[in-house]
Amino acid sequence: MLKYIAKRIGLAIVTIWAVATITFFLMNMVPGGPFLSEKAISPQATAALEAKYGLDKPLPQQYITYMWDALHGDFGDSLKQRGRTVMDIIKMKFPVSARVGGLSVLVALLIGIPLGSIAALKRGKFLDSLISVVATCGIAVPSFVICTLLLYFLGVKLRLLPTIGLSSWKNYVMPVLALSFYPTAYIMRLMRSSMLDVLGQDYMRTAKAKGVSGILILFKHALRNAILPVVTYVGPMLAYTVTGSFVVEKIFTIPGLGGEFITAISGRDYTLIMGTTIFLATLIIVMNVIVDIVYKIVDPRIKLK
C-alpha cells in the first residue's frame, strides 16, 4: 500500500514538473512580450522592466531561476497587474471558481446518483427509458450550448435570473446548472450500469432470501457497492468543473481563475500564466491521486500493484 502511494505521488510530481516545463517553453514561444502592448513606452523603459523581472537573461537561466523560486513557494509578481503577486491573484480568484465548481459537483452527485439508481431498479420500464434518453442527450451537448440556452430562456426571455456577475445566490443558479449538466448525465449512466451489475450479484439474492427488508438491501448492499465507480469519476469530474469553467466563466462573466488564465495568455503575463497553470495542474493531479488511493482503500477487491 505504502509503495503504491509513494509511486502515485512520485508520478504526480513528475507530471506537475512536466506540465510546468512544457508551459514555460510554450509560453516563451508565443511571440510578443508582456510590455509590448502598452502604448508609448520607450525602449529604455522596456529594457529596464525586462531587467527588473529577469526577462533579459537567456531562457534556460530564466527557467532555472523560476523553477527554483517556485519550489520555494515564490511565484513572483504579476507582470501586468502591478503591485500584485501571482499568489494574491490566485487567492482572490480561485475561491470564486471553486465555489461554482464545488456546487456543480454537489448538484451532479445529488441528482445523478438517485436518478441512475432509479433507472436501474425500474429496468425496462418507462422511467428507465426516460432517464437513459436524458442521460445520452446530456452527454452529447457541449457546455457552451447549455450555457447559451439557459441564458436565453431563463435570463433573457423569462427574466427569472440575473445574467451577469455573482452578487446574490440567484447568480449562481445558471452557471452551476450549466457546469453540472455533463457530469450529471455521466453519473446517471455510470450509476445505472454499476447498479444493474450489483443487482445481479449473488449476495443480493442471499440477502433477499434471508428476508432482509427492501430498503435495507438497497442502502446497505446495493448502493454501497454500486457507488464505487462514481467515486473514481469524482477526480476527473472536479478537473472538468475547474477547467471546463472557461466557457461558463466567459459567458456568465464570472471573475474566476479560468477567465484570468485566458487574459494572462493573451497579455503574455508570463508569471501569471505559469502560476495559474501550475496551480490548476497541481489541483487536478492531486485530486486524481487522492481519488485513486481512496478507491483502493474503499474497495479491497482491487489488487494493489
Next chain:
Amino acid sequence: MKQNPISFQLKLNPEDFLPATEEEKQSQVVMRESISFWKDGMRRLVRNKVAMVSIVVIIVVMLFSFVVPAFYPYSYKEQMKGANNLAPMEYSEEEQARIEAGEKVFPHIFGTDKMGRDYAIRVMMGSRISLVVGLIATGIILIIGSAYGSIAAFFGGRVDLIMMRIVDIIYTVPDILLIVLLSFALNAPLENLKNAPGFAWVGVVGKNLISIFIVFALLYWVGMARMVRSQVLMLKESEYVTAARALGVGNGKIIKKHLLTNCIGTLIVTTTLQIPSSIFTESFLSFLGMGVAVPLPSLGSLASDAINGMNTYPYLLFIPALLISLIILSFNLLGDGLRDAFDPKLKN
C-alpha cells in the same frame, strides 16, 4: 458374459459400426452458410434501430455539408448589400424588387447574419469544418494510438513500462490548459511556416486548424493507446503469433498483419466514439475564439458570434447549437451501436 450393474463399460452392438445412412448424413450438413466477422457484426448493426437512425442522420448532415454547398446559390463569405440580419425566409429590398421584376431569388432559409451573409450556407460550411476536424483528428489519434499501444504491448518488459509511464503522465496533464496554451503558442511558428516556400498549403488549411490537429496528435491518443495495448497484450499470446514468429516473420509485420487486424473491432468502436469528442473539443476551442480563422465558420464560432445578438436574433444561436449537439449525439449513438455489434465484450 454377466454385466456388472455399476460398470462404466460401454455396451456396444455390432450395428453401431454400420456405415451411416443418407438420412443420418443429412443431419451433419451445415444448412446456413458460414457467417464472417463482418457479416455477423453488420447483421447485428442493421437490426439496431437507434444506430441506423444515427447513420441516416450522419449521412444527411454529410450531404448537406459536403455536396449541397457546391450547388448552393450563395457563398459563405459573400456579403450582400442591404441584406443584413434578415429573418429566415425574408428577402432584402433589392431582392424583393428582383422578385417583382419576375426573377427567381433563392430564399435565405435561415436568414442572414449581421454582415449580410446567407446563414444557411454558413451553417453548412460550419458543419463541414466540424466534421473534417473530427474525422482528421480522429485519424491522427487512430494512427498514433494504435502504433504506440501495440508497440508497447508487443515488446513488453521495460519498453512497455517506460512507454506506459509516458502515457500516464500525458493522461493526467490537464488537457484544456495545454490546448489553450498550445493554440496560442503554435500560432506564430505556423505563420512563419506559411510564408516559407513549399508550405503555402498551411495558409489554405488555416493555421488554427493545423494547431488543433497538432494538439490532438500530442494529447488525445493516449486513450486509444491504452485500449490497443490491453488488446494486444491478450492477442500476442495466441498460437498464430507464435506460428508467425516461428516462420520468421518480422516484428513489424506481426504487429501490422496479425495483431492490429485482430483487434479491428475495438479499433472501429474506439475510433467512432473518438469522433464526437474531437468535434466537441473543436467547437469548444472555436467558441473561445481559438478555432478556425475568419471568414471560415465552424459551428462553435457561429454560436459564439451569435451570443451578442441573442436577444433579437436567437435563431442564429440555436441553429448551430442544436446542429452540433445532433452531430455529437448521432456519432455517440452510432458508436454505442457499433460496440454492441462488433465488440460486445467492451460494454463495461
